[in-house]
Amino acid sequence: MKKKIQNKKRRWLKIVLKLVILGVILVFGFVGSIYFGLWGKVPSRTDLVDLKQAEASLILDHNEELLGKYFVFDRSIVSFNDLPEYLVNGLVATEDARFFEHDGIDYKSFLRVFFKSVLLQDDSSGGGSTITQQLAKNLFGRKQYWILSMPINKIKEMIVATRIEDVYDKKDIITLYLNTVPFSENTFGIESAAQRFFNTTTSELTLSESSTLVGTLKANHSYNPRLFPERSQFRRDVVLQQMQKYGYIDEAARLKVSNQPIEIDYHKFTYNEGLAPYFRENVRKQMTHILDSINDATGSTYDLYKDGLKITTTLDNTMQEYAEQGMSKHMERLQNQFEKGYGSNAPWIKDEVMITELTKKLPEYKRLQKTKLSDSQIMDSLRKKSKKPLFTYQGDTIVSVSTIDSLKHYLKFLNAGFVALEPKTGAIRAYVGGVNFEYFKYDHVSMGKRQVGSTFKPFVYTAALESGMDPCTYISVKEVTYTNEDDWTPSNASGDEVDPYMNYSLEKALSQSVNTIAVKVLDQVGIPNVVNQARKMGVTSDLPDVPSLALGTAELSLMELTAAYTSYVNESVPSKPYFIEKIEDKSGKILYEYKASKPMQPAFSDNTRQTMIEFMKATVDEGTAKRIRSTYGISNNMAGKTGTTQDNRDGWFMGITPDLVMGSWVGNDDHRIGFSNTSIGQGANSALPIVANFISALNKNSDFNSITHAKFETPSAIVLEALDCNPDKRDGFFKRLFGKKKKEKAFGE
Structure with a gap:
């Protein structure tokens, strides 16, 4: 019996041993199959020597502070x-x-x-x-x-x-x-x-x-x-x-x-969020072209999203923060004014024809159209409500809305653009392309072109001075009907001739933005000469060959207009705006470095430049832009020009300091929707405050003293003598008695 038990134990031990050996063989075989790559290649020591991992490319401001990233x-x-x-x-x-x-x-x-x-x-x-x-x-x-x-x-x-x-x-x-x-x-x-x-x-x-x-x-x-x-x-x-x-x-x-709580300082770098998203998108587009040229020339394969490049840009992070904060603060207030101005008669509520037209342009409408649904069925579908995030200045909110409700919601929003250029180099120091990049991708600095209104008038007056017109030339504010222009009678912004017998010097005419005089100056100088003057200042967009050009019916981008204004503080030469200073690879090798192209020829004489600065200083000190002094308390050396287009569709302000030129625009993305009245829509109220908020913030930071404390040069004795006249004069008794109240003439005669 004992022997049987022992034999049984031996048999079990042999079975267990065999199972163990089999298990070991299976384990080693399994491990071996992995080791030798039967389940997919296992990286070798050679593979591990040069580990290359996708690395984010860094976007830096001009002080090499982190601005954002491009990454997988x-x-x-x-x-x-x-x-x-x-x-x-x-x-x-x-x-x-x-x-x-x-x-x-x-x-x-x-x-x-x-x-x-x-x-x-x-x-x-x-x-x-x-x-x-x-x-x-x-x-x-x-x-x-x-x-x-x-x-x-x-x-x-x-x-x-x-x-x-x-x-x-x-x-x-x-x-x-x-x-x-x-x-x-x-x-x-x-x-x-x-x-x-x-x-x-x-x-x-x-x-x-x-x-x-x-x-x-x-x-x-x-x-x-x-x-x-x-x-x-x-x-x-x-x-x-x-x-x-x-x-x-x-x-x-x-x-x-x-014993200390965790204190985070959260900064998210994503495509839609973070500092300067519109600027970063422009940098991305330029990087694509630059890297393509580098790769083509050297046979390299640099990848913006994987190769850990370091991109130093022209932007100043602090200036950019001030610009974005200044815009957001103003636009929230202006949006409230805008909506209250219309009340229940707002076009995004009442204009069913426009709303239907816009609805039919929606991708969702076109998608449903392909399913052979009738127009009424499609519209019914687009009226169905669901929960969606909507942009507001108080923060995104989740509400139950239909596609058409959402369209109306976004149709009511004003948008804006702001850019600040260093005039002597063209370096872009601040750039805000819109009120919110996540919801409004369209860039109103570089992409959008709108009528520029009275901000075009400096081109007219510059051409006039270049043609030899004296700064103290007096021109009547009276309205004139131009018989060969469909009896067109340009009027002033107020709609009234305050005193039909008054005559303004060129300085007062520009600072008060008098439409009637601007057209008369254009008439005397000639449209071709004004167009040629604008071209010399870097304007490349189409300029209409019509008298209303004097009032800013030309459509320019904010960047184009601001760059042209740099000529007034850059020795009469317009600067060329640029985004990228240099590009380095991860080892520090410089792949690209910005080299300024050969500067353009001076667009006008130095006497004209100094005179125009004095004209536009008067605009800020006592003209249409004076609220930058009275309301915002800006005491910096500054010149500028406001602009408002027909039906108050666009508001503009161009601000000039010795070392910074700033441009701002405000309007609705749909050209058909303007401000309800001029008091809200005029450039002094709609666009100027963005620049004012920006400068106010700069003034509080001593790091920017070299910019904010900069002074305009004293005009030469020749310029001061040419400007030494009363800003206006009234017609004498006999001229008032026998002069016509309204003159009719052909434009260009």
Whole structure:
């Protein structure tokens, strides 16, 4: 009996032994199949020597402060020397305490996880993956192999981890890991995470900030410090406890940080959000052309979204913040004025013909049209309500609206553009293409062309001075009917001739923006001469060959108009606006550097330039732009010109200081919708405040004293003598008695 039992045991032992051997063979065979690539290639040591990861290209302002990024994955690379010691220690203490002891695989942790997690189903055992294994996963990702996904991916990562340890030292591995690991909100790499959540660089991270970011690695959504601050703080404190446990910090240091709440300074760099999105979109477009030319010339393959390029632009981040804040502050107030001005008679409410026309241009209407629905069925479908986010100045709001409701909502919004140019170089220092890039993509600085109104008048007066007209030439404010122009009778903005017997000097005529005189000056100078003058100042858009050109019926972009005005403070030469200073690759090699093209010839004489500045200084001091002094208290040396177009559709203001030329435009995207009245729609009320808010902010910052304290040059003795006259004079008694009240003539006679 005893012998039978022994034989039975031997048979079972043989079976078990065979099963063990078979199991070992299967395990080794399975591992071998992975090792030799039967489940997909495993990166070799050669593959690991030159790891190339997609890296975000950085957009910098002219002071090399971060402005934004272009990326597939939001990743920026840093070196080991940039990593604070407590960041590295916190990572090791929390993720892989024996990191400096193992060669890529921590067998103690591996066995613990295997027995507790796999055999005992104990979830508290931890992950078991070393930092090096996690790096392998970050670099090469994981693939799906159905039920075998976990073991195959784990074994692959273990193989790759040992190879990484052969190729790189521990510092390199830590650096590679922190440059590739995903943090909260799809942010890749420690530098991008530091910038996004704390608005700082990696090297400047504090102990608390470092611990917070390390803590998010366990579950980057659940421990997102922006979304879940209390949960994130709890996890940060766990990291600090681990650091104390392994001797990296003492209890006093842990308690000091643990007693502090997490303070984030959130900055998101996305296509729609962040600083200067319209400007960044222009830079992106230019980068595409520049890189294409570099790649074609050198045989390179530079990629804006993957190659970690550094793009230094002309923008000034602080100026840009002031510009965006100044526009937003004003436009919210103006929008309220605009809507109240119309009340219940607003065209986006009452004009059914226009609304129907716009509805039929919607992509959704065209899509439904292809399904052979009738017009009434399509309109019924577009009236169905659903929850949608809508833009408001108080913040986006989710409301139940139909497609047509949404169209009406956006139809009522005014839009705006603002640009500030350095006149001597053409460098763009601030650029706001619209009120909100996410909802209004159209760029009103570079893309949009609108009638410029009275901001065209300086071209007329410049041409007049160049033709030899004396600044003290007096011209009557009387209305004139031009018989060969369909009996056209241009009138002044007020609609009244305040005193039909008054005559204004050119300075007063421009500063008060008198329409009747502007047309008469154009008549005397000739349309061809005025067009030629505008061309010399850099205007390339079509200019209509009609007398109303004097009143600004030409359509120009804000950028084109502002660039032309730079000639008044750039030795009579218009500057050429530009966006990009230089482009460097990730190693610092300069790929492109802006070189100014040969400057244009002076557009007019220096005497004319000085005279025109005096004319436009009078516009600001006592003319149509005087509220920049009276209402906004701007005392800077400044010249400028307001503009308002027919039916109050567009408001303009051009502001000139010795070292900065600014242009602003305001109007509705639909040309048919103007302001309800001139008091709201005139450029002095609609566009001027954007420039005023911007300058006010600059004045409060001493860093911009060189700009805000700059003085215009004193005009020459010749110019001062030419301007030495009364601004106006009244017709004498006999001229008033026998002169005609209204003269009729042919334009150009």
